[in-house]
Amino acid sequence: MYNRHGFLASSSSFSSQDLKWVSLLLDHFSHVQDLRSRLEELVPQERERLKEIKSKYGKVSLGDTTVDMAIGGMRGIKGMLWETSLLDPDEGIRFRGLSIPECQAKLPGAKKGGEPLPEGFLWLLATGELPNKEQVDAVTADLRSRSKVPGHVFDVINALPKTAHPMTQFTAGIMALQTQSEFAKAYETGISKTKYWEPTYEDAMNLIARLPEVAAFIYRRVHKGGELHGADPNLDYAANFAQMLGFKDELMHELMRLYISIHSDHEGGNVSAHTVHLVGSALSDPYLSFAAGINGLAGPLHGLANQEVLRWIQEVVAEIGSDVTAEQLSEYVHKTLKSGKVVPGFGHAVLRKTDPRYMCQREFALKHLPNDPLFKMVSKLFEVVPPILLAGGKVKNPYPNVDAHSGVLLQYFGLREQNYYTVLFGVARSLGVLSQLIWDRALGLPIERPKSMTFEYIENYCKSKVA
Numbered sequence: 001m002y003n004r005h006g007f008l009a010s011s012s013s014f015s016s017q018d019l020k021w022v023s024l025l026l027d028h029f030s031h032v033q034d035l036r037s038r039l040e041e042l043v044p045q046e047r048e049r050l051k052e053i054k055s056k057y058g059k060v061s062l063g064d065t066t067v068d069m070a071i072g073g074m075r076g077i078k079g080m081l082w083e084t085s086l087l088d089p090d091e092g093i094r095f096r097g098l099s100i101p102e103c104q105a106k107l108p109g110a111k112k113g114g115e116p117l118p119e120g121f122l123w124l125l126a127t128g129e130l131p132n133k134e135q136v137d138a139v140t141a142d143l144r145s146r147s148k149v150p151g152h153v154f155d156v157i158n159a160l161p162k163t164a165h166p167m168t169q170f171t172a173g174i175m176a177l178q179t180q181s182e183f184a185k186a187y188e189t190g191i192s193k194t195k196y197w198e199p200t201y202e203d204a205m206n207l208i209a210r211l212p213e214v215a216a217f218i219y220r221r222v223h224k225g226g227e228l229h230g231a232d233p234n235l236d237y238a239a240n241f242a243q244m245l246g247f248k249d250e251l252m253h254e255l256m257r258l259y260i261s262i263h264s265d266h267e268g269g270n271v272s273a274h275t276v277h278l279v280g281s282a283l284s285d286p287y288l289s290f291a292a293g294i295n296g297l298a299g300p301l302h303g304l305a306n307q308e309v310l311r312w313i314q315e316v317v318a319e320i321g322s323d324v325t326a327e328q329l330s331e332y333v334h335k336t337l338k339s340g341k342v343v344p345g346f347g348h349a350v351l352r353k354t355d356p357r358y359m360c361q362r363e364f365a366l367k368h369l370p371n372d373p374l375f376k377m378v379s380k381l382f383e384v385v386p387p388i389l390l391a392g393g394k395v396k397n398p399y400p401n402v403d404a405h406s407g408v409l410l411q412y413f414g415l416r417e418q419n420y421y422t423v424l425f426g427v428a429r430s431l432g433v434l435s436q437l438i439w440d441r442a443l444g445l446p447i448e449r450p451k452s453m454t455f456e457y458i459e460n461y462c463k464s465k466v467a
C-alpha cells in the first residue's frame, strides 16, 4: 500500500512497528523544503535498505532466461533496479507507486488549471514522497536559478545546418552543456565513491533546468526564423518552456504541464532510460549519459513515433480525407501494413492494454478540443486499428500508446512541426532518468556488464542441456 512515504510502505522487510516509527521520523523531516537536503536524509536510509535486500535476498532467483528472451530484445528478463517508476502490463505506469490519475489528484497544480506541476513529479520521482506546495515552489525557484545556458551551447547548435533534425541539434546542445559537468570535475580532482551522488545531483538539476532553453532555441531556430522568446521568471517550469517556444495560451501551458509529467518516466527497460542508466554505470557524467539516452529516444520505434504518428495521420487525411468511414480507414491501415510498415502509435513491448498516458491525453482532448477533426480521426483509429492488429495474429499489444495522441494535442495549439515533437519528449524524460541516475550513484550501483553469447555458444549450451 502506498503512503506519503511509499518507498517504505511497499517494503515487506519492515514490520508495522518499524514503519510507524520511521513514518513518524520522516514526518519530523517533512518541513525540509529543499530537494537536495531531503535527499541527504534519504540516501543513508536507502543504502541500508539495499544492503539488507542484498544480504537477505541476494541469491533468490527472479526467473529463468530462455534463448527466446536472449535473442528477442531481452523481453521479460528482470535485470535492473529502477526505483522511480514501475510498469504493469495491464495497468500501465506507476510513478513511485502512484498511477497517473492518483498523481493528478494528489500533486500540487498551477494557480490556474488542474494539471500537476512537473516540479512535483520531479520531487516524487527523486524522493518517493508526495511534495507539498512549498516544496514544489522551491523546486521551481531552484530550477529557475540554475537555468542560464552558456553561450557556446548556442554556437555549437548554430554550427549545424538548420535542416539537421531537431533531435541531432538537441543532442549536440546537451553535449555542449557537458563542459559544465560538476561530476566530471569532481572525478578528475578526486572524489570518494560515497559522494558521487552529490555532483550527480547538481548536474541532473542543472541539466533539467537548462534543457527547456536549449530546446526552445532549436525550435525557434529551425521553425521560426531564429526569433527568440525570453524566459518569464514568474512562470512554472512547463509554462515557461511553452512561453520560450512562443506559446502564450494558458491552455497550452496546461497541456505542457501534462505532457512533461506523463512523459517523465516509464520504468528502466525502455531504450532511452536503459541507455542513460547503462552509460552512467561507466561513471560517464549525467550529460554524457543523458545525451546517449536522447539518441535512443530519437529512434522511430521509440520516441520518434510521436512525429511519425502525426505524419501518418496527415497522410491518411491527404489521401482519403478526414470525414471517413471505419471501412475506409480500415482499408488504409491494411495498406500501411501490407507495405511492410508499422502503424505508428500502436503496440508496446511491455504494455498489454491501452496506455494510461494515451487515456489521460484523450480526456484532455475530450475536455478542450472535442470537435477538432484530427482528434476525431485519432478517436476513430482507436476503434479501427486494434481489431486489425489483433487479427494479424503477431502483435502482442494492439492498443494505442502515448505517442498515438500527443501530436494531435500539440498541433491544436499551433505546435505543428512534427519533427520537433521528440525534443519535447526528451525534455520531459530528463525528470525520470536523471532522478534515477542520482540514485544509481547514491546506491553505488556497479558498471553494467550482462553476458552475451555467440550462435555457437547457444547451440553447444542447448545441445548439452537436451542431451
Ligand code: AMX
Pocket (backbone or CB within 6 Å): 270, 300, 301, 302, 303, 305, 337, 341, 342, 343, 344, 345, 346, 347, 348, 349, 350, 389, 394, 395, 396, 397, 401, 402, 403
Ligand atoms: N504495427 C504493425 N506491426 C506491429 C506493430 C504495429 N503498431 N506493433 C508490433 N508490430 C509487429 C512487430 O513489428 C513484430 O513483427 P515481426 O515479428 O515481423 O518483427 C510483431 O508485431 C511482434 O511485435 P511485438 O512483440 O508486439 O512488439 P515489440 O515488443 O517487438 O515492439 C513496438 C514494440 C512499440 C516497437 C512496436 O509495437 C511498434 O513498432 N509500434 C509502432 C511504433 C511505436 O508506436 N513506437 C512507440 C512505442 C512507445 C514509445 O517508446 N514511445
